[in-house]
Amino acid sequence: MIILFTSFKGGVGKSSLAFNLATYINSIYITNDIIAIDDKAVIQIEPKKKRIPIQLLSETNAVLDFGAMSTQVDPKVSHALSICDVVIIPTMTDARSLQATIDTVNLVKAANKPIAIIINNFTNQKKFNQAAQRLINALGHLPILSIRSTTLFERVSRDGQDWLQNIHNDHGEHQLNKTRVAHEAVYNAILKLGGGE
């Protein structure tokens, strides 16, 4: 399964979520970020390349993290859209992010792939509800997933994939472990949307 994370908006959590999902399903992670997560498992594609090298896509699973840019759409996003099984658009709850998310959905829907939005990095339930309503008003019903603000991403980047895969209810990790379960529910929903189990 090929899972594409994209958005016109920067800083909405594409890389954090995409990398965690790749870790969760033990797949390769490919990005067009110029400054990417510092990990040996990260595959970066140079800005001047127009397509994703095909040999990378022979893997069973791949998670693609491709910022769309705004004035010009990165051609790799069009390539990614044509080969992916599902498109995930993370957003924050502020007005600019929501507008960029609506624009992104309108760009990607021509590809006719399942789309889900993740409302990410919020603490206030009311803000989440308002954001979800704004999206539904503009786009009609589409799957909206949620990821609250968390320190989990810091732990993954500090302690790596092993930590995410092996976390137990160690002393002091109870809350983080609960968060991990919530994240896994979101990742499982994405896999289901992409046609997996």
Ligand SMILES: Nc1ncnc2c1ncn2[C@@H]1O[C@H](COP(=O)(O)OP(=O)(O)OP(=O)(O)O)[C@@H](O)[C@H]1O
């Ligand atoms: N749910 C969350 N809780 C806490 N911090 C978060 C959450 N999601 C994202 N962040 C933080 O927000 C910042 C931006 O996230 P990230 O780099 O994943 O976004 P991006 O969409 O890939 O950005 P860019 O467009 O620059 O590539 C990071 O510092 C990340 O740790």
Ligand SMILES: [Mg+2]
């Ligand atoms: Mg990024």
